[in-house]
Amino acid sequence: MGDADVLVLSDAHIRAVLSAADVVDSQEHAFLLATADGLVRSAHTHYDTFAPDAIAFVHSAVADGETGVVFKSGTQHPRNGARGLPAVHATVTVHDPDSGRTTAVLNGTTITTLRTAGGLAAAARALSPARPHTVGxxxxxxQATEFVCLLSDVMPVERFLMWSPGLQARGRERLDERLAGLPVEIAASPRDLCERSRTIATCTLSRVPVVEGAWLGGGTTVLTMGSYAPDRRELDLGCTRRAALVVADLPGQALRSNGPVLEAVEAEVIDADAVLPISRVLRGEHPGRAAEQDIVVFHSNGLGIQDAVLAWRACTRARASGTGVLVAL
Structure with a gap:
């Protein structure tokens, strides 16, 4: 390989070199790095485009001694589901930490899907009951499909309950074919799903609550991935009010942009300093659920370091195995 060669990794290449454990472990490591003093530098920006509900974004991060400089740029179009397209389209570029040379270009849609679902799976593994149970x-x-696939490989699950408007209308034919061999059932309603699950993942872009606090049984863990903006609230205020613990990937970011967290702080349901970084649970500094019947809420906001760690791992594995395409740009 020449110095000018750039490694190009497609969706198939990335999935060929990363196992479910690789993905989830990388996100656990990213959460630890995110709150490590002085190890991570990052920045992000986004703006509304002229398409309805769409945004353009750029995330960048580097971890000292852990990754090169990684950029992810792309767009998010929430209405793409009706087109049969992913909501996120993105490209990731990886740069050498010393020279800054571009060393790799990756399918950013795949990196985004894997790191978001993998982060949620890492949180479930840290905060949910260890025994097999129902995951809604x-x-x-x-994102929902990826989460189910990853979690089924890294945590004991009795069954998955899934619900969406499309599933309600079209039944199992709406499910991704990768879920065919897994214990997946379709819930009758969001309430039915919540009342029968002990871990609940909200993989939506909803601006109105899809989970109500009154539906939660004792000992439930609720994980959100789509409440990353002030106007997006997958959980009602009752969920936070009933929670014994509110956890986030990075509390500072959650307090700036997470809809349910901002609403709860404004309503004085929780104090700003009550949001716990998940790194404290992962390091063993906090027990997470203090009592079996505690309700725990985790918010994933999405961090640039998650992309950086996963992209760097994919590139390292790909180079070692000779996977991918080398291009002289």
Missing amino acids: VLGAGA
Whole structure:
């Protein structure tokens, strides 16, 4: 390989070199790095485009001694589900940490899907009951499907309950074919799903609550991935009010942009300093669920370091195995 060669990794290449454990472990490591003093530098920006509900974004991060400089740029179009397209389209570029040379270009849609679902799976593994139990998933798109596939490999699950408007209308034919061999059932309603699940993942882009606090049984863990903006609230205020613990990938970001967290702080349901970084649970500094009947809520906001760690791992594995395409740009 020449110095000018750039490694190009497609969706198939990335999936060929990363196992479910690789993905989830990488996100656990990213959460730890995110709150490590002075190890991570990052920035992000986004703006509304002229398409309805769409945004363009750029995330960048580097971890000292852990990754090169990684950029992810792309767009998010929530209405793409009706077109049969992913909501996110993105490209990831990886740069050498010393020279800054571009060393790799990756399918950013795949990196985004894997790191988001993998982060949620890492949180479930840290915060949910260790025994097999029912996991409810609100949503049936790419993120929901990826979450089910990853979690089934890294945590004991008795069954998955799924619900979305599309599943309600079309039944199991709406499910991704990768779920065919897994214990997946379709719930009758969001309430039915919540009342029968002990872990609940909200994989939506909803601006109105899809989970109500009154539906939660004792000992439930609720994980959100689509409440990353002030106007998006997958959970009602009752969920936060009933929670014994509110956890986030990075509390500072959650307090700036997470809809349910902002609403709860404004309503004085929780104090701003009550949001716990998941890194404290992962390091063993906090027990997470203090009592079996505690309700725990985790919010994933999406961090640039998650993309960086996963992209770097994919590139490292791909180079070692000779996977991917080398291009002289």
